[in-house]
Amino acid sequence: MKCVYWNTKSIEYLQLIIDILVCECPDVFFLSETHLEFLVINEAHFFKLGYEIFSNPGCERVKILKKMNVDVELSVQSKYYTSIKDKNTETYIVSIHFPSTMFQHIDGLKKFIRNFRNEIDSEIGDSLNERILIIGDFNVNPFEKPMIDFDGFLATNSPNGRKEITHLDESRSSYFNPTWKLYSRGHFPGTMHFKRPSGFSFDILEFHYLDQVVVSQKLKSDLVYERIEVIERIGETNFFDVKKNAIIGSDHLPILYEYNTI
Numbered sequence: 001m002k003c004v005y006w007n008t009k010s011i012e013y014l015q016l017i018i019d020i021l022v023c024e025c026p027d028v029f030f031l032s033e034t035h036l037e038f039l040v041i042n043e044a045h046f047f048k049l050g051y052e053i054f055s056n057p058g059c060e061r062v063k064i065l066k067k068m069n070v071d072v073e074l075s076v077q078s079k080y081y082t083s084i085k086d087k088n089t090e091t092y093i094v095s096i097h098f099p100s101t102m103f104q105h106i107d108g109l110k111k112f113i114r115n116f117r118n119e120i121d122s123e124i125g126d127s128l129n130e131r132i133l134i135i136g137d138f139n140v141n142p143f144e145k146p147m148i149d150f151d152g153f154l155a156t157n158s159p160n161g162r163k164e165i166t167h168l169d170e171s172r173s174s175y176f177n178p179t180w181k182l183y184s185r186g187h188f189p190g191t192m193h194f195k196r197p198s199g200f201s202f203d204i205l206e207f208h209y210l211d212q213v214v215v216s217q218k219l220k221s222d223l224v225y226e227r228i229e230v231i232e233r234i235g236e237t238n239f240f241d242v243k244k245n246a247i248i249g250s251d252h253l254p255i256l257y258e259y260n261t262i
Contacts, residue, residue: 001086004231005095005135005211006254007032013249014042019234021049021065024256028054028072028084029065030095032137036063056082061097062136076123081116081136083124089131089261091219092124096136109139110146113153127173128163132216134175135257139210142179147212155214163217176220178228178257179212187242191230191253213257225260 004026006017010033021029029051031039039046039053046052046065054064058077064084066072072093075083081096099112124130138147146152150167157180164173183189190207213228231254232240239253240246247253 001028001089001091001093001260002026002256002258003028003030003093003095003133003135004254004256005030005032005137006231007097007137007211007250007252008034009250009252010034011250012038014038014045016234016237016239016249017065018045018049019237020231020254021046021051023234024231025067026256027067027070028093030082030136031063031065032061032097034063039063039065054084056084058082062095064095076119078119091131091133091261094120094124094132094134094136096134096138098137098139100139104139106140106144106146110149110152113138113140113146114151117153127175127216127218129218130216131219131222131261132175133219133257133259134214135212135255137211137252141208141210142177142212147177153214159220173217175214175216177212177214178226179209179214181228182209182230185230188230188232188240188245191255192251193247194251211252211255213255215259219259219261222261223259224262225258227256227258229256230254231256 050068051065052068054066056064059082060079062082071087072084075085080098081094083094085092140146147155154172155175155177190209191211192208195206196203
């Protein structure tokens with residue numbers, strides 16, 4: 001299964017979407033800040049390539065294109081995330097577009113992400129028991145407290161780390177965050193470029209992995225292959241200008257996750 005997520009910044013990139021479908025051939029393509037009307041108007045283009053719009057009523061912030069021969073069913077929906085179940089591998093795939101740090105305090109986002117994790121645990125299942133893949137725009141970095149704290153999402157950077165954490169009298173299972181692997185790329189450590197609002201003199205981070213992939217412990221243990229990449233170039237089209245160190249077009253780069261299970 002290959003999944004791609006892209007926040008398009010409400011710009012109607014028909015040719016770039018087609019280029020991704022042709023060159024990467026994702027089984028499922030999740031799009032944020034993309035209007036359903038735009039997809040419907042161009043449905044014939046997608047149909048020629050073997051793709052269809054997969055209706056997900058209940059989710060306002062993520063739209064879905066999928067290969068016609070991919071057998072999925074709709075799962076839990078909310079304003080900020082959509083979820084489907086891949087019937088072939090019994091894997092739940094959740095795609096998200098969370099509130100922005102431009103309008104929310106980091107502590108507020110931590111509470112929001114904690115509530116999201118609790119919803120996934122109760123509606124889909126625990127990380128230890130269910131194959132769950134989450135891909136999309138968390139609007140925080142992998143190393144920030146909403147992602148790593150016990151009372152946040154509890155996502156670890158260690159593939160062989162603790163699967164379950166106990167704090168005082170409470171135990172919670174962890175998720176694994178393969179997005180950390182992308183920090184080994186020196187020329188562009190991130191999927192989005194923006195300067196922190198806290199002041200350039202003290203906080204010099206400008207590139208961020210707000211778009212991430214996290215997987216449940218059950219899915220991680222069943223993986224025989226995985227690949228995570230940020231799409232910087234498709235054919236002759238650049239999404240990122242290395243010389244200028246700048247994203248071209250949207251303020252986000254697409255992120256790709258491909259996996260095989262036992």
